[in-house]
Amino acid sequence: MHRNEDLHEYLVDKTWQLTEDWYASLDKSDPKGVYSSTNPNVIRTIKQQNHDFHEHFCKIFIMDEDQFFHEFEQWILSIAQDEEHLSTPVHFILREFFNTQEQYLDLVGKFTGENEGKYTQEQINTWNRLIIKAFSKVMTWFTQENHKFSEARLKASQEMINELSSPVISLNNNAALLPLVGDIDTARAKFILEHTLLECNEKKVNHLFIDLSGVVMIDTMVAHQIFQLIETLTLIGVKSTLSGIRPEIAQTAVQLGISFDRISVTSTLERAINSLK
DSSP: OOOOHHHHHHHHTTHHHHHHHHHHHOOTTOSSSGGGOOOHHHHHHHHHHHHHHHHHHGGGGTSOHHHHHHHHHHHHHHHHTOHHHHTSOHHHHHHHHHHHHHHHHHHHHHHHHHTTTTSOHHHHHHHHHHHHHHHHHHHHHHHHHHHHHHHHHHHHHHHHHHHHTSOOEEOSTTEEEEEEESOOOHHHHHHHHHHHHHHHHHTTOSEEEEEEEEOOOOOHHHHHHHHHHHHHHHHTTOEEEEEOOOHHHHHHHHHTTOOOTTSEEESSHHHHHHTTO
């Protein structure tokens, strides 16, 4: 049986000592991340976070595992989503989990040494296995939540970048400009299609100038998406004019068998906009 009130009390009395010992032995030479910070507020926060961990972890010796991990969830989520920890390489964080695990194994050894003969080796081995098992689960759980949150934040950032890099700029006479710059992969092309249709509808656009002079490379899938955008705009009553088509883009379009018969094309954006006058 892993439950033991005496061991629990022994560990609880040492939670702040555990935190101070951990911080004193911390490798503060990491090139970046929370552990190398010299900001007093950050240092105070990570010490409190570490102490909160100990207050939770000690309970493993008086609770059943399901209840223990249920109560641990909020701490794991808060650390996984903490800005300072998100900017810290995950292998640094896992290193500190392992260092903290060693603290607990050492303390169990000291506790049993101070109570020599009171506990069997089987009981001691049970506690040590429990510590290792719990740390393994906590580290895996933390890594999963940290990755999940990082992915969600990256996706949100990418969507914002896509939106900022694919603006529908109002001109006059219900005309607008869509300047495309940089590489366009399939995911971005799909976003451009959806975003442009919404913007044109909201801004009551009836003529959209699509400038490709800033697009360096384009593959057949992306070229198809762009021409699909033009076809879809036509269906909602928006006329399109392409400008700045590079020779390689024109060649790709021809290879696709795309006809320019129903598409207005100008060599430069200046000529396209002048046509409004």
